[in-house]
Amino acid sequence: MKAEETLQAAWSGGRSPFAVSWGKLMMWLFILSDAFTFGGLLAGYGALRASSPTWPDASKVFALHIGGQDFPLLLIAIMTFILICSSGTMALAVHSGYSRDKKRTVLYLVATILLGLTFLGCQAYEWSKLIGEGYRLWHTPGGPPQFGACFFTITGFHGSHVLSGVIYLAVIAVRAGRGIYDQRGSYEGVENAGLYWHFVDLVWVFIFTFFYLF
Amino acid sequence: MVRETTTEVHHHKETFLTRYIFSMDHKVIAIQYLITALAMGFIGLFLSWLMRIQLGWSGRQFPFLSRLFPGGVEEGIIKPEFYLAMVTMHGTIMIFFFITAALVGGFGNFLIPLQIGARDMAFPFLNMLSYWVFLASCIVLVVSFFVTGGPAAAGWTAYPPLSGVAEAIPGSGLGQTLWLLSLALFIASSLFGSLNYITTTLNLRTKGLSMGRLPLTVWALFITAILGLLSFPVLLAAAIMLLFDRHLGTSFFLPRLFIAGHQAGGEGGNPILWQHLFWFLGHPEVYIAILPAMGITSEVLATCCRKPIFGYKAMVLSLLAIAFLSFIVWGHHMFVSGMNPLLGTAFMTTTLLIAVPSAVKTFNWLATIWGGNIKFTAAALFAIGFVSVFTTGGLTGIFLGNPPVDIQLHDTYFVVAHFHFVMGTAAVFGIFAGIYHWFPKMFGRMMNEPLAKAHFWLTFIGVYLIFFPMHYLGISGVPRRFYDFANYDFIPPSVSGVNIFISIAALIVGAAQILFLVNFVWSLWKGPKAEKNPWKATTLEWQAESPPPHGNWGPQLPTVYRWAYDYSRPDATEDFVPQTVPVVGAPAGTDGGKH
Numbered sequence: 001m002k003a004e005e006t007l008q009a010a011w012s013g014g015r016s017p018f019a020v021s022w023g024k025l026m027m028w029l030f031i032l033s034d035a036f037t038f039g040g041l042l043a044g045y046g047a048l049r050a051s052s053p054t055w056p057d058a059s060k061v062f063a064l065h066i067g068g069q070d071f072p073l074l075l076i077a078i079m080t081f082i083l084i085c086s087s088g089t090m091a092l093a094v095h096s097g098y099s100r101d102k103k104r105t106v107l108y109l110v111a112t113i114l115l116g117l118t119f120l121g122c123q124a125y126e127w128s129k130l131i132g133e134g135y136r137l138w139h140t141p142g143g144p145p146q147f148g149a150c151f152f153t154i155t156g157f158h159g160s161h162v163l164s165g166v167i168y169l170a171v172i173a174v175r176a177g178r179g180i181y182d183q184r185g186s187y188e189g190v191e192n193a194g195l196y197w198h199f200v201d202l203v204w205v206f207i208f209t210f211f212y213l214f
Numbered sequence: 215m216v217r218e219t220t221t222e223v224h225h226h227k228e229t230f231l232t233r234y235i236f237s238m239d240h241k242v243i244a245i246q247y248l249i250t251a252l253a254m255g256f257i258g259l260f261l262s263w264l265m266r267i268q269l270g271w272s273g274r275q276f277p278f279l280s281r282l283f284p285g286g287v288e289e290g291i292i293k294p295e296f297y298l299a300m301v302t303m304h305g306t307i308m309i310f311f312f313i314t315a316a317l318v319g320g321f322g323n324f325l326i327p328l329q330i331g332a333r334d335m336a337f338p339f340l341n342m343l344s345y346w347v348f349l350a351s352c353i354v355l356v357v358s359f360f361v362t363g364g365p366a367a368a369g370w371t372a373y374p375p376l377s378g379v380a381e382a383i384p385g386s387g388l389g390q391t392l393w394l395l396s397l398a399l400f401i402a403s404s405l406f407g408s409l410n411y412i413t414t415t416l417n418l419r420t421k422g423l424s425m426g427r428l429p430l431t432v433w434a435l436f437i438t439a440i441l442g443l444l445s446f447p448v449l450l451a452a453a454i455m456l457l458f459d460r461h462l463g464t465s466f467f468l469p470r471l472f473i474a475g476h477q478a479g480g481e482g483g484n485p486i487l488w489q490h491l492f493w494f495l496g497h498p499e500v501y502i503a504i505l506p507a508m509g510i511t512s513e514v515l516a517t518c519c520r521k522p523i524f525g526y527k528a529m530v531l532s533l534l535a536i537a538f539l540s541f542i543v544w545g546h547h548m549f550v551s552g553m554n555p556l557l558g559t560a561f562m563t564t565t566l567l568i569a570v571p572s573a574v575k576t577f578n579w580l581a582t583i584w585g586g587n588i589k590f591t592a593a594a595l596f597a598i599g600f601v602s603v604f605t606t607g608g609l610t611g612i613f614l615g616n617p618p619v620d621i622q623l624h625d626t627y628f629v630v631a632h633f634h635f636v637m638g639t640a641a642v643f644g645i646f647a648g649i650y651h652w653f654p655k656m657f658g659r660m661m662n663e664p665l666a667k668a669h670f671w672l673t674f675i676g677v678y679l680i681f682f683p684m685h686y687l688g689i690s691g692v693p694r695r696f697y698d699f700a701n702y703d704f705i706p707p708s709v710s711g712v713n714i715f716i717s718i719a720a721l722i723v724g725a726a727q728i729l730f731l732v733n734f735v736w737s738l739w740k741g742p743k744a745e746k747n748p749w750k751a752t753t754l755e756w757q758a759e760s761p762p763p764h765g766n767w768g769p770q771l772p773t774v775y776r777w778a779y780d781y782s783r784p785d786a787t788e789d790f791v792p793q794t795v796p797v798v799g800a801p802a803g804t805d806g807g808k809h
Contacts (some may be wrong), residue, residue: 013774014329014421022336022413029409033443040451040491044466047487138463144482149464153455 027192031199034161038203041157042210045150056143058212061130076212079122080204086115087201094194099186102176105190109173112197116166123159129153151211158207161200168193234496238338239764240323243345245656247319248649254352255312255642256731259724261304268292270717286364294697298367299385301695303359305370306393309503310400311352313641317506318404318442319348321648322411323433324656328755329429330705331420331772333765336413344406346804351399358392366393369695371492373741374485379478394453401446401453411439414668420754429753429778430523433530434509437537438502445498445541449751452491459483482761489551493544494502500637500698501540504604505533508575511597514647515579517751519586519595520789522779532571532578539568549617550624558617565615572608576601587789589783591749596647599674600640606678607636610685617772628688639677643764646670646730653734654748657739658761662733669729676723683712718755750790753778757794 010017018025049055057074066074093108130151133141140147172193181187234242267276275290286296323341327334335341358365367385372393378388415436419428425588428436439641455466459480467488468480516523523529545553545561579601588594611633614620623629646669653661692699692709699705699713747756754774758766772794780791 008424010426012421013419013423013427016417018416020417022417025413025417026337026340026409029412029443033405033408036444037447037451040448040494041455043485044451044455044491047490048466048484051484052482074266137458138465145465146482149458149466153458153464157454164367 008057021188024188024192024195027195031195034199034202036153038157038206041154042206045154045210048146048150052144052146054143056140056147058214061135062126062212073212075122075126076208079119079126079207082115082119082122083201083204084113087198089115090194090197094187094191096175097190098150099180100117100182100187102179102182105187106173106177106183109169109176113166113169113173116162116169116197120162120166123155123162127155154207158200158203161203165193165197165200168196193209223380236342238334238342238355240327240335240338240341241656241762241766243341244322244324246321246345247323247386248316248321248347250349250352251312251316252318252734254307254315256672256727256789257356258304258307258312259324259727261300261307263721263724264292265297265300266717266720268297268698270714272700294366295367295384297697298369298383299365299389299693302366302369302372302385302393303355306355306366306397308638309499310397311355313637313645314404315348316498316645317510317641317648318411318435318438318502319345319407320645321431321506321510321652322407322439324413324652325429325431325755326435327410327418328655328758328766329432329753330415330418330423331754331767331774332414332418332772334769335410337410338417340406340409341417344403344410347399347403347406350405351396354392354396354399358389358396361388361392363387363389365389368619371489371496372456373492374456374459374483374488375469375480378456378468378485379471379473380460381473381478391457394457394460398450398453401450404442404446408439408443411435412443414492415439420771421775423754423793426527427777429509429776430512430526430529430533431506431509433533434505434512437533438505441498441502441537441540442506445495445502448491449495452488452495455491456488459549467637485552489548490544493547494541496547497544498537498540500633501536503641504637505537506531507600507641507647508604510644510648510651511579511600512582512650513753514593514597515582515601516779516781517651517749518589518591518597519583520589520781521582521586522781523578524581524584525574526777527556528574528734528780529578534573535571537566539564539571543568546615546620549620553617555617562615562617566612569612569615570605576608589668589749590651592661592663593647593651593749595670595674596643596650599670600643600647602674603635603643603677604640606682607632607634611636623688625693627684627692627694628689630694631684632690634681634684635677639681644675649734651749652755653737654744655666655755655758655760657738657741658744658759659737659739660744661737661741665729665733667731669726672726672729673723676719676726680716680720680723683716720736728756747792748790752780752790752792754793757792 010019016022016025060070061078063070063072064074089108089111092147093105093112096104096108135148135151137142137148139145139153172189175181176187176190233239237243237246264279271800275289277290279287279292280290283296286293286299323335326332328404331748363384363386365385366372366377366389368390376382377386377390415428415432455464458464459466459468463479465479465481465483467485468483469478469479470482512523512529543561543565544558545576546565549558549561583598584761610628614623614629614632650661650666653659677755687709690706690709691704699709744760746758746760749756754772755762757772774793775796776791776793778793782789783791
């Protein structure tokens with residue numbers, strides 16, 4: 001009975017039913033929408049791969065060659081680890097925001113930005129390595145052209161999300177550093193940026209699974 | 215919290231530029247959307263005239279057309295590739311840039327904040343951005359008429375390989391690229407809009423306005439926004455892939471292609487994949503076009519019949535059911551593309567299921583009209599007209615949902631008749647009903663009723679004369695998208711007479727829209743001043759001034775005590791009770807309004 005009354009009060013107007021601001025709600029909705037964009041790309045990738053008679057072996061294509069030995073998926077494992085770490089620092093930034101700790105918030109945001117940039121650096125290395133081996137958006141050495149097309153399109157689309165995220169976090173870090181959130185009495189801006197960043201990391205998990213592992 | 219309770223009225227100084235051009239006021243943005251969409255609609259209408267001229271009198275020379283379109287018309291005869299371009303642009307403009315923009319951008323912006331008792335959208339700046347990106351997409355699309363090769367000609371569905379390689383037909387060149395860019399802009403604009411509509415509806419409802427008391431227009435626009443939010447991004451993904459295929463040499467959608475003996479690019483791609491991705495948007499899109507019109511119809515019918523809407527909960531649930539089903543029926547557009555019969559059967563089942571909530575709505579509208587004290591305003595006529603054309607088109611949908619029947623009829627005029635009734639004219643009737651109903655609130659003046667009624671009767675009878683014979687054309691096997699019908703053994707000669715009849719009807723109905731245009735423009739300046747509540751309606755917007763000032767309400771936001779449809783209550787002195795009137799003996803927030 002109590003829960004029912006609370007539910008009714010929450011939805012009866014004059015307040016947000018989920019007790020969230022419009023900014024946070026919009027970020028959630030944007031994430032939902034963006035998930036469908038990635039979903040479209042990944043579904044397209046799945047359909048093309050399923051209808052292709054051959055497909056390159058991911059563990060060979062993405063292997064690192066160190067000291068005369070092949071390490072399959074080593075670089076991807078490092079990249080994934082970096083991105084997961086960045087989710088950790090982002091969570092710490094949001095936590096510091098909750099406790100109104102300006103210095104730590106900025107510190108963790110900067111750490112997240114640096115990890116994001118490291119990820120992008122690794123991706124640039126991976127792209128240039130593959131391009132050096134003859135992989136192109138329109139061409140796959142010894143394989144169907146759809147491999148190169150899907151790889152560069154999907155990782156490129158994700159990479160541009162990471163890049164936008166880095167820029168977004170930089171803006172948030174500057175605003176936090178200037179004390180804008182202290183004046184406002186709310187660090188919600190940091191939290192919303194965090195939602196976006198975690199989403200981009202989560203998308204990577206799917207790309208990692210469907211593109212590199214299978 | 216987000217809601218400002220008292221005295222927060224916007225004080226900043228307004229110049230002409232910030233008030234009418236770069237305005238962040240949802241009402242101004244709504245009117246900008248509506249007028250831009252109407253302008254696009256007239257372009258689409260004009261294109262349909264040209265198509266009907268070609269189909270009615272193919273081979274006859276019309277020298278004035280050569281002067282208008284030197285590139286597309288030769289010695290007064292429309293060229294086949296120009297005809298295809300017009301088919302494409304008519305569809306694209308009407309579906310996205312007229313119907314969707316007017317209903318979602320226009321009425322969504324105008325009605326949501328007013329009917330939920332908010333001062334504006336949650337994020338007015340994003341709302342302004344939504345309009346300007348939409349305008350940019352319109353401009354890109356219109357510019358494509360003037361580039362080499364003319365506008366896109368691969369249909370509004372842009373199936374590759376026709377849309378994938380530049381040398382396929384003249385319109386596959388720059389025109390198709392601009393088409394894709396324009397759509398990408400439109401998708402961004404739609405996303406910005408949807409974010410605002412959903413957030414505003416959830417967060418900014420005024421005190422007492424629970425979801426169960428929302429007018430059905432708001433419900434419809436809210437659900438439409440969710441559909442747009444989830445379906446447009448998939449088209450964006452597909453558009454990115456198609457642009458890459460066209461310009462960066464990928465083969466997402468292109469198998470190895472040969473044109474006139476030489477290889478035209480492509481290797482191992484899958485054209486059917488585009489169809490799947492496109493229709494994953496494309497089917498929800500037709501509901502994006504029709505749901506707001508359903509909402510407007512419900513609202514106008516209840517007001518003009520002076521009765522509570524019949525089956526309010528069933529109306530909301532059927533909207534939700536239609537929205538959910540719209541995501542799992544896209545395959546019924548592809549029965550002839552080659553589909554596993556088992557999959558086809560699954561899509562048939564989900565498609566036919568849509569008939570259930572649609573029928574629930576139709577019978578509820580009829581039950582609302584039944585025994586009502588009907589005021590036959592122009593808006594009411596268009597709302598009743600909506601029920602008529604929606605039913606006519608919906609019934610043929612049951613034919614087309616069955617693969618065995620669809621395979622016979624899919625590429626014929628039967629389908630043209632079907633979708634022009636069920637989502638074309640139905641959505642347009644919703645737009646007209648909405649404009650005639652809310653014009654007084656938008657501009658503070660009344661429209662001319664006799665002129666509006668003449669507009670209705672010409673249009674209503676006219677669309678039946680245009681589209682009903684197309685069923686017969688389709689059953690006789692007349693294929694759609696054909697440039698002319700002479701010289702085909704399988705097309706009976708009697709078809710040309712029917713086509714001339716349809717063309718004459720189409721020219722008359724098109725001309726009848728000038729009545730609307732004249733009425734609209736004349737009423738803007740010369741219409742009699744509107745009072746606050748000219749239709750004696752219950753919803754919140756009629757409690758605001760006509761037109762509402764910036765910020766919509768005075769210092770205090772309205773409080774809601776009852777649902778949106780308290781018409782003809784036996785215990786009330788008047789035949790309507792506004793939502794803001796307290797219920798005697800029931801505290802705010804409880805369910806005092808329903809009987």
